[in-house]
Amino acid sequence: MNDIDAWVWWLVGAAALGIPLVVTAMPEFGMLAVGAVxxxxxxxFGGGIVAQVLVFAVVSVALIAVVRPIAARHRAQRPQLATGVDALKGKQAVVLERVDGSGGRIKLAGEVWSARSLDTGRAYEVGDEVDVVDxxxxTAIIM
Structure with a gap:
């Protein structure tokens, strides 16, 4: 075992840390692998074992302390681009058939949709511009 240089053992350790990174998709293992590299x-470069362990610890902890909160913040953000029915919420539409609490028709994003009024006591007449709330x-819910 003394025939193998210490840097080779650190690279073996980095590769060993890469395996659970791939299997579990936990980025912390990758940060520890970078510390091992x-x-x-x-x-x-000939640094002693104390320097090696110190660099491993400092780099690993620094990466975990800096990168992990950034990754968590990005993971918690909702997508910037709304697609599907989420993209239709908040859009304006034109009433094609009278819309009240029980139903009607609107033209939304170039398509004819069934619709009903959010306020069941309110009715919208043909030609009115309405907002899609849900x-x-x-069925589009309008107001």
């Missing part, structure tokens, strides 16, 4: 570089199945 940094320690391998220190070992390659989509329930194939």
């Amino acid at each position: 940094a320690a391998a570089i220190v070992a390659g 989509i329930e199945g194939a």
